[in-house]
Amino acid sequence: MIEVQNLCKQYGPIKAVQDISFNINEGEIVGFLGPNGAGKSTTMNILTGYLSASSGKVTVGGVDILEDPMGVKKQIGYLPEQPPLYLDMTVKEYLNFIYNLKGLKLSRKAHIDEVCHLVRIDHVYNRLIGNLSKGYKQRVGVAQALLGNPKVLILDEPTVGLDPKQIIEIRNLIKHLGRNHTIILSSHILSEVQAVCERLIVINQGQIVADGTPTELSNSLRTDHKLVARIAGPQENVYQALISMSQITDVSTVGEKEPGVFEFTIESKQGSDVRRDLFEMASKNNWPLMGLRNNELTLEDVFLQLISKGGDSQ
Ligand SMILES: Nc1ncnc2c1ncn2[C@@H]1O[C@H](COP(=O)(O)OP(=O)(O)OP(=O)(O)O)[C@@H](O)[C@H]1O
Numbered sequence: 633m634i635e636v637q638n639l640c641k642q643y644g645p646i647k648a649v650q651d652i653s654f655n656i657n658e659g660e661i662v663g664f665l666g667p668n669g670a671g672k673s674t675t676m677n678i679l680t681g682y683l684s685a686s687s688g689k690v691t692v693g694g695v696d697i698l699e700d701p702m703g704v705k706k707q708i709g710y711l712p713e714q715p716p717l718y719l720d721m722t723v724k725e726y727l728n729f730i731y732n733l734k735g736l737k738l739s740r741k742a743h744i745d746e747v748c749h750l751v752r753i754d755h756v757y758n759r760l761i762g763n764l765s766k767g768y769k770q771r772v773g774v775a776q777a778l779l780g781n782p783k784v785l786i787l788d789e790p791t792v793g794l795d796p797k798q799i800i801e802i803r804n805l806i807k808h809l810g811r812n813h814t815i816i817l818s819s820h821i822l823s824e825v826q827a828v829c830e831r832l833i834v835i836n837q838g839q840i841v842a843d844g845t846p847t848e849l850s851n852s853l854r855t856d857h858k859l860v861a862r863i864a865g866p867q868e869n870v871y872q873a874l875i876s877m878s879q880i881t882d883v884s885t886v887g888e889k890e891p892g893v894f895e896f897t898i899e900s901k902q903g904s905d906v907r908r909d910l911f912e913m914a915s916k917n918n919w920p921l922m923g924l925r926n927n928e929l930t931l932e933d934v935f936l937q938l939i940s941k942g943g944d945s946q
Pocket residue numbers: 643646647648666667668669670671672673674675820945946
């Protein structure tokens with residue numbers, strides 16, 4: 633649906649986007665994640681035709697953004713970081729205004745009603761936008777993006793400044809819209825994209841540093857496979873039994889966590905799964921296995937590792 637090849641953008645000496653490439657398939661909800669100044673807004677502004685690239689190629693639905701910018705814009709609904717709202721218009725006036733601006737040919741009233749129903753703003757239709765809460769203003773912003781039934785929605789930091797209840801409402805709305813749209817959502821907050829996206833593209837200092845599902849990202853950074861086991865048995869004997877197991881490369885004793893129960897961190901060979909052997913060994917020695925868990929990196933750790941490779945952006 634969206635193909636980006638070797639995209640670069642320079643603002644004078646600042647290389648905001650450096651040679652990035654990715655494809656997004658129809659129906660995907662992709663999170664574009666990166667710290668402030670990483671180049672997210674620049675990339676989104678290029679995808680939506682608001683900015684021109686210094687070099688590289690972008691196609692949306694097979695249409696090249698340079699050859700047919702209007703053809704691309706028709707396929708994209710965009711909610712910029714600052715929603716383009718006119719506070720002294722009512723929701724009705726504003727959506728009719730955007731309808732005209734987009735030159736839509738759909739049945740006006742039916743289409744605007746449908747969009748208002750979808751984002752649940754029917755009951756504030758005749759109210760001044762300036763008097764709405766921030767959450768409702770954001771919904772009106774999403775509504776203007778949806779006018780014209782674009783296949784792709786690009787949402788730049790859609791929940792910034794909202795309270796926790798409004799955040800959940802907007803997230804649910806995005807998930808709901810994901811059933812019928814391809815969505816790119818940018819954020820610098822990990823939990824934000826984690827909550828709604830199945831795929832994350834992590835960008836730092838204008839470059840893609842990771843692309844995959846949250847699980848793939850955690851796995852790609854895990855250099856070793858660590859287990860944490862709690863075993864009720866004599867500490868030294870358990871340690872010796874563990875370290876002599878064939879797939880285990882290192883064992884460290886964490887300490888006595890419950891009376892007579894010791895915790896061990898166990899490292900095993902890449903790709904091996906020692907849980908069954910571990911259970912057998914403990915059972916053969918009559919040492920109850922009181923707990924076993926993976927010592928996995930959280931996505932927060934992964935994100936911090938990925939973005940700590942560079943310095944600060946301005
Ligand atoms: N018009 C501009 N002129 C000069 N530099 C710019 C301009 N717009 C952005 N930049 C710089 O380009 C880099 C990328 O900025 P961009 O706004 O794309 O990042 P971002 O990831 O969207 O950050 P944020 O989350 O803060 O919006 C930053 O170093 C920024 O200072």
